[in-house]
Amino acid sequence: MNVTAQQVLNLAKAQVGTSEDANGGGTKFQQWYVNSPRAAETVQRDGGTRQDYLNAAWCSMFVSWVGEESGARSQVGWDAYTVAHAKWFAGNHRWGTVAKPGAVVFYSWSGSKDLSSISHVGFVIKDNGDGTISTIEGNTGNGKVEQRVRPTSQVVGYGYPRYAA
Numbered sequence: 057m058n059v060t061a062q063q064v065l066n067l068a069k070a071q072v073g074t075s076e077d078a079n080g081g082g083t084k085f086q087q088w089y090v091n092s093p094r095a096a097e098t099v100q101r102d103g104g105t106r107q108d109y110l111n112a113a114w115c116s117m118f119v120s121w122v123g124e125e126s127g128a129r130s131q132v133g134w135d136a137y138t139v140a141h142a143k144w145f146a147g148n149h150r151w152g153t154v155a156k157p158g159a160v161v162f163y164s165w166s167g168s169k170d171l172s173s174i175s176h177v178g179f180v181i182k183d184n185g186d187g188t189i190s191t192i193e194g195n196t197g198n199g200k201v202e203q204r205v206r207p208t209s210q211v212v213g214y215g216y217p218r219y220a221a
Contacts, residue, residue: 059128061158061219068122068179068192069203076199081111085121085194094120094134102137109136115177116141118194118201119160122179123217131217138162138174145215146171152214155183160215161191167209174212178204 076083086109089095095106109117116138123132135141142162145151155161159180164173178193187208194201 058220059126059131060221061156061217064122064126064128064132064158064217064219065179065181065192067126068118068201071118071122071194071201072192072203074194074201076114076195079111080113080199083114083118083194085117086110086112086114088121088124089114089117089136092124092134095136098136098140101140112136113195115193115195119177119179128217128219131219132160133215138177139172141177142171142174142212142215146213150216150218152216153211155180155189155208155211155214156216157182158217158219160217161189161206162212162215163206163210164212165210169212171212180214183208 090106090109099106117136120134123129133141133144161178161180162174163176178191181190183189188205191204191206193204196202
């Protein structure tokens, strides 16, 4: 692996402001996913069609796209479903509870720590040391890529890509 956490974060930050259309679609992240080999696999697993991803929730597609475009897909994973994405990290023994720059953060708005309750995902920029983390997330706010500050009480856990030093 020759991609650093900072390279992944720089690419994610460069997407800030990217917005969906009025139907909840139209992003390059969704378009990329629909045309990826992974879409066929997730359709087989979850049902539906590839085209369904064009207007689907895209936070995990954003994380997956950043992984692909940065050359870190094998470390970041790729999925459209946040729960499956988190389970991939857990299944590869790359799951934990410490916020680290470049980690993939998984949220449950209820505060549950159960992987099946995950409903959102993004990248950690830093642990702010005050019970919050700074992040970059897709499909947040008004359907945009944004930098956010989130309470760690909403974090289910973190996926740890193995980045270059």
